[in-house]
Amino acid sequence: MPANERALIDAAALRQWEQQAAQAGLDLMARAGAAIAHWLRQHYPPPRQLLFAAGSGNNGGDALIAARLLLSDYAVSVWQPQPPATIAAQAAEQQYLAAGGRLDSTLSALPPAELLIDGLFGAGLNRPLDAGWQACVAALDALLCPRVALDVPSGLDAWSGCVQGAALPVDHTLALLCHKPGLFTADGRDYSGRVELLDLDCPPALVPAAQGELLAANLAPLRRRHNSNKGSFGSVSIIGGCAGMGGAALLAGRAALALGTGKVRIHSLDARLSLDPLWPELMIAPLGNTSSLAANEVVAIGPGLGQSPQAHRILASVLAHPGALLLDADALNLLAGDSALQQQLRQRPRPAVITPHPAEAARLLGCSTAAVQQDRLAAVRRLAADLGVIAVLKGAGSLLCGPDGYYRLCAAGNAALASAGQGDILSGSIAALLAQGQDETTAAGNAVWLHASAGDRYLADAGGPIGLRASSTLPLMQQLLNQQLASSDHDHPHRKPPF
Numbered sequence: 001m002p003a004n005e006r007a008l009i010d011a012a013a014l015r016q017w018e019q020q021a022a023q024a025g026l027d028l029m030a031r032a033g034a035a036i037a038h039w040l041r042q043h044y045p046p047p048r049q050l051l052f053a054a055g056s057g058n059n060g061g062d063a064l065i066a067a068r069l070l071l072s073d074y075a076v077s078v079w080q081p082q083p084p085a086t087i088a089a090q091a092a093e094q095q096y097l098a099a100g101g102r103l104d105s106t107l108s109a110l111p112p113a114e115l116l117i118d119g120l121f122g123a124g125l126n127r128p129l130d131a132g133w134q135a136c137v138a139a140l141d142a143l144l145c146p147r148v149a150l151d152v153p154s155g156l157d158a159w160s161g162c163v164q165g166a167a168l169p170v171d172h173t174l175a176l177l178c179h180k181p182g183l184f185t186a187d188g189r190d191y192s193g194r195v196e197l198l199d200l201d202c203p204p205a206l207v208p209a210a211q212g213e214l215l216a217a218n219l220a221p222l223r224r225r226h227n228s229n230k231g232s233f234g235s236v237s238i239i240g241g242c243a244g245m246g247g248a249a250l251l252a253g254r255a256a257l258a259l260g261t262g263k264v265r266i267h268s269l270d271a272r273l274s275l276d277p278l279w280p281e282l283m284i285a286p287l288g289n290t291s292s293l294a295a296n297e298v299v300a301i302g303p304g305l306g307q308s309p310q311a312h313r314i315l316a317s318v319l320a321h322p323g324a325l326l327l328d329a330d331a332l333n334l335l336a337g338d339s340a341l342q343q344q345l346r347q348r349p350r351p352a353v354i355t356p357h358p359a360e361a362a363r364l365l366g367c368s369t370a371a372v373q374q375d376r377l378a379a380v381r382r383l384a385a386d387l388g389v390i391a392v393l394k395g396a397g398s399l400l401c402g403p404d405g406y407y408r409l410c411a412a413g414n415a416a417l418a419s420a421g422q423g424d425i426l427s428g429s430i431a432a433l434l435a436q437g438q439d440e441t442t443a444a445g446n447a448v449w450l451h452a453s454a455g456d457r458y459l460a461d462a463g464g465p466i467g468l469r470a471s472s473t474l475p476l477m478q479q480l481l482n483q484q485l486a487s488s489d490h491d492h493p494h495r496k497p498p499f
Contacts, residue, residue, distance in 0.1 A: 004199075004204075004207070005179075005197055005199070006179070006213040006214040006216060007178055007179070007207075007210035007212075007213055008178070008179055008180075008181050008210055008211060008212035008213055008214065008407075008409060009177075009178045009208060009210060009211060010159070010211045011123070011158075011159055013208045013209075013211065014123065014177070014178065016208065017177070017202075017206065017207070017208050018177075020206055021202065021206055024203075024206060026202070026203075026206075028177070028200060028202075029058060029061050029062055029065060029088050029089075029092060030065060031200040031201065031202075032062040032065070032066075032150075032176050032198070032200055033061075033062050033063075033064070033065025033066045033068070033069060033092070034065070034066075034069060035174075035176075035198040035200055036062060036063075036065075036066035036117075036150060036174060036198070037065075037066040037069040037070050039174060039196070039198065040066065040070065040115075040117070040148070041070070043172075044114075044115050044146075046070075046073040046074045047073070047074065047075065048074055048075070048114045048115055049074075049075045049077070049111055049112065049113055049114045049115070050067070050070060050074050050075065050076050050077065050113065050114070050115050050117060051077045051078075051079060051110060051113035051115070051116050051117065051143070051145075052064070052066070052067045052076065052077070052078045052079070052117045052119060053079050053081075053116065053117065053118050053119055053120050053136075053140055053154070054067070054078050054079065054080045054084075054103075054119050054120070055081070055082070055119060055120040055121055055122075055154070056081075056082040056083060056084050056085040056086075056089065057084075057085060057086055057089060057121070057122065057124060058086055058088055058089055058122065058124070059119045059120065059121060059122030059123075059124070059150055059151060059152075060080070060084060060089050060092075060119050060120070061084065061086065061088050061089030061091075061092040061093075062092075062119055062122075062150050062151075062176070063078070063117060063119025063150055064078065064084075064089070064092040064093055064095075064096045064101075064119075065092050065095070065096070066117070066150075067096055067101060067117075068092075068095055068096040068099045068101055071099055071100060071101055075111070076101065077102070077104065077110045077111060077113070078096070078101060078102065078103050078104065079104055079105070079106075079107050079110060080093075080103045080104070080105055081105060081120075081136055082105075107136075107139050107140075112145075113143060113145050114145055114146075115145055115146050115147075115148065116140060116143055116145055116146070116147045116148070117147075117148050117150065118140065118147060118148065118149040118150060118153060118154050118168055118170060119150045120133075120136065120137075120140075120154035120168075121133075121152070121154040121155065122150065122151040122152050122158070122176075123151050123152050123158035123159075123180055125152070125154075125155070125156075125157065125158070125164060126157075127164065128164045128165040129155055129164055129165040129166055130165075133155075133165075133166075134155075134165050134166040137154055137155050137166045137167065137168050138166065140154075140168055141168055141169070146171045146172075147168065147169070147170040147171050147172075147193075148170060148171065148172045148173070148174060149168065149170040149172070149173040149174070149192070149193075150174055150176065151173070151174065151175060151176045151180070152173065152175075152180060152182065152183065152192075153167055153168050153169065153170050153173060153191045153192055154167065154168045155167030155168055155191075156182060156183075156187065156188060156191050156192070157182050158180040158181075158182045158183070159180065159181060159182050159377070160181075160182055160185075160186060160374065160375050160376065160377065161181065161182035161183070161184070161185040161186030161187050161188035161376070161396075161397065162182070162186050162187055162373075162374055162375075163187045163191070167187070167191050168191070169190065169191045169193070170191065170192065170193045171193040171194065172193050172194050172195075172196065173192040173193060173194070173195045173196070174196055174198050175195055175196065175197045175198065176198055176200065177198075177199060177200055177202060178197070178199070179195070179197055179214060181212065181377060181397075181409055183195050184214070184397045184409050184410075184411045185376050185377070185395075185396060185397025185399065185409060186373060186376055186395075186396060186397065187396075188396075188397060189396055189397060189411075189414075190396075195411075211405070211406065211407070212377075212406060212407035212408060212409060213407075213408055213409070214408070214409055214410075214411050215400065215408040215409060215410040215411070215412075215445050215448065215449055216449070217445075217446055217449045217450070217484060218442055218445070218446060219446055219450075219481060219484045219485060219488065220484075220485070220488040221437070221438065222260065222433070222436055222438075222481070222485060223485050223488060229262075230262035230263055231262055231263075232262065233260055233261055233262035233435065233436050234261055234262055234263075234296075234297075234298060234434075234435025234436055234437070235261065235262060235263045235264070235265070235294065235296075235297045235298065235435060236253075236256040236261045236263070236264045236265070236297070236298045236299075236300065236428070236431045236432060236434075236435050237264075237265045237266075237267055237293055237297055237298070237299050237300070238252045238253045238256065238264065238265070238266045238267065238300050238301075238303060238428065238431070239267045239287060239299065239300070239301040239302075239305065239314060239318065240252070240266075240267075240268070240269065240301065240302055240303040240304040240305040240306075240329070240330070241266060241268035241269060241270055241273055241303070241304040241305075242268075242269040242270055242304055242305060242306035242308065242311065243269070243270045243272075243306075244270075245303075245304030245305075245306065246268060246270055246273045246304060247304065247421065248303035248304030248329065248421065248424045249266050249268055249273075249303050249304045249424075250266065250273075250276050250279070250282070251303065251421045251424035251425055251428065251470055251471065252266075252300060252303040252328075252424040252425070252427050252428035252431070253265075253266045253276070253279070253282045253284075253428060254276075254279050254282070254428065254471070254474060255424070255425045255426075255427070255428025255429045255431075255432065255474060255477075256300070256428040256429070256431050256432045256435070257279065257281055257282065257432075258428075258429075258432075258474040258475075258477065258478050259428070259429045259432035259433065259447070259450075259477065259478070259481065260432050260433075260435075260436055260481075261298075261431070261432045261435045261436070262435070263283070264281070264282055264283065265282075265283045265284070265285065266282055266283070266284045266285075267285065267286060267287035268284060268285075268286065269286075269287075269304075269305065269306065269308075269310060269311065269314075271286055287314065290314065290317040290318055290320075290321065293318075293321055293323075294323070295321075295322045295323050296323055297323055298323060298324040298325075298326070298431045298434045298435045299318055299321050299323065299324070299325050299326070299431075300325075300326040300327075300328065300427050300428065300430075300431040301314070301315060301318050301325070301326070301327055301328075301331045302326075302327055302328035302329035302330055302331030302332065302427065303328060303329050303423075303424045303427055303428075304329070304330075304424075305329060305330040305331055305334075306330055307330050307333055307334055311330060311334060312334055312338070315327075315331055315334050315335070315341065316340075316341060316344065319341065319344040319345055319348065319352075320344070322349075322350070323350070324350065324353075324431075324434040324435075324440065325348070325350070325352040325353070326352065326353045326354075326355065326427055326430055326431055326434070327345075327352055327353070327354045327355075328354070328355045328356075328423060328424075328427040329360070329423065329424075329427075332354060332356050332360045332363070332364060333360065333363060335364065336360070336363035336364045337363075342387060345387055345388065345389065346387060346388040348388070350440075351388055351389050351390055351402070351403065351440055352389050352390070352440075353389065353390045353391075353392065353430055353434075353440050353443070353444050354383065354387065354389050354390070354391050354392065355392045355394060355423065355426060355427055355430070355444075356383070356391070356392075356393060356394065357393075357394045357395065357423060358372045358373055358376075358379075358393070358394075358395055361379055361380075361383060361393055364383060364387070365379060365382060365383065365386075372393075373395075376393055376395065376397070376399055377399060377407065379393060380392075380393040380399040380400070380401045380407060381401050381405050381407065383401070384401040384402050384403050384405070385403050385405065388403050389402075389403070390402050390440040390441055390444055392426075392430075392444050392448060394423065394426070396413075397409055397410060397411065397413075398410040398413065398448050398452065400441070400444055400445055400448060402440075402441055408441075408445055410448050410449060410452050412449060412452035412453045412455070412456055413451070413452030413453075413455045413456065414455050414456060414459050414465050415465040416455040416458050416459050416462075416465035416466070416467075416468040417451065417452070417455040417468065417473070418465075419468060419469065419470060420470065421469070421470030421471070422451070422470045422473065424470065425451065425470050425471075425473055425474065425477075426447060426448065426451050429447035429450060429451060429477065430443050430444050430447040430448075432447075433446055433447055450477045450480055450481055451473065451477060453480055454473050454476035454477045454480060455468065455473070457476050457479075457480065458472075458473070458476060
């Protein structure tokens, strides 16, 4: 997907974009209606009984223009619960009626639909639906036909991905002008179906700067030359694994090895953990003094760390590590309860990577998990800015953000990854890519993408999301990484190694 097709624009920038387009003489509603009609002809060719649900705003106007353009070769019905409230939508209604179209305010009076086109609410929805509109959504949801949403499924917040009282799940969403982050995070993936962008051929000069983007992998720099050795691919130290939680440190260490680190050490807080018999390549020993960590070593602290006084002392010492640093799990819980540790983190010359799930993010932000989930983008931006870190907020539509506020949203992944130990796998994977020379943002983004895509591959192979163990995710990630690198070699067969 080209970079401009991955761009994410916030609500204020989108409104300004639309205003500037109007001032330049562009009729965006006409372009949207034409693009929608063209897409429908391509994907659901006539003859077919179409039902357009047209709301009172400009989303309803888009629906009315598309309906008018399809009158000649489809059987078209338009359900309009309320009359149009904007000048542009009123004009679209008059054009539709002048072309011989009919409007109905009673859904049950219309013939059975073979395809529903949802144009009730678009990206401008900023309030919960009242009982009347929730009943309208429920009535549409009862229809037994495929569904296509225009810009955003009705009832879904385009920016947060949260359901506003009720929302209509669809098979396809046609994003107009630009992608909306809410289609891919929080509840968005459960409602949006397959998302396709209709950019409306807007002149590039009018396109505003993006505030974020859909995450794309950048794995080609990990290609290897023959003349290399284990020292070429860095070292990782995993610090954690207290009594009863050794598995977390082992999973993170295995991930660091599996994703290409030359040497991996696990510094366990449980002296009984001295060998991983399944992965004997891992070197396991107590930490001793953090001064033994090499400056160029990547340190990942947190998996199975616990919250003991010893764990607290180790974290305080490790925050002074000059090299790449990742904090996860109990390292984040300790951080949340100690403002001095947070200040140490902010003062690092090299930003650390943190990988909280929503509950850990809530502890760091001093709010509820529900509040984090209500606006995941605001949460990850605040984490990154307040702590001076590269923050990865895990969950449906994982978000990656740095202190500058620019974010990346992962559209891959599924509920197969909702199982114990997956966070440890991700932490070890990020550490592996850091050890191989990628910067914090690139390493975190690539690892998030590989992890999420492994979940998608499991879903495709297994036929469903149930049963993926964290340790079983690693072979899928290895395969994806190597396939991506092989594809890169094929695309550039004569390119020199990246050294």
